[in-house]
Amino acid sequence: MPTIILDKVQINQKIRRMAYQIYEKNWETQEIILAGIENGGYLLAKRLENELKNISLFQIKLVKITLDKFQPVQSEVLIDIDIESLANKIIVLVDDVLNTGRTLVYSLRPFLKIPVVKLQTAVLINRHHPSFPVAADYVGYILSTTLQDNIVVDLNGNEDEKVYLD
Secondary structure, three states: OOEEEEEHHHHHHHHHHHHHHHHHHHOOOOEEEEEEEOOHHHHHHHHHHHHHHHHOOOEEEEEEEEOOOOOOOOOOOEEOOOHHHHOOOEEEEEEEEEOOOHHHHHHOHHHHHOOOOEEEEEEEEEOOOOOOOOOOOEEEEEOOOOOOOOEEEEOOOOOOOEEEEO
16 A cells, blocks of 8 residues: 655645745856656656746756666666757756665766756655765655655646655
């Protein structure tokens, strides 16, 4: 039986708060890049984009990052835009769950090839089992779990949206 961690209302509150934090730390910029890791991270980035459009005046560019999360060393990290167009920008790398940090670390690969103003990270859930030297700048919810626990983030846009422990 899954244990619900966050319901739709709570998810929306966390995303709104994260958007305000992103705005507060970057209010002087004119453009921000939200780079969402495919699936949950990209869906979260889209939601952050919507919230940021409501509270800020800066331009927001949404970028999708694709990689094999189970074999990140061997897989190529792809982004759906020319990497050079992101040079000298503030980039927020977005994923739904931060567990060991492996996915975030390997997702950084394309951004290490260009100069950036700032490179920040945002996650909805931080499980805090660091194996890599990466931390989230913006966190919706910190949850202590065991390594065997499975956190599922369902950002389907429906009324049954939830984060749960499977």
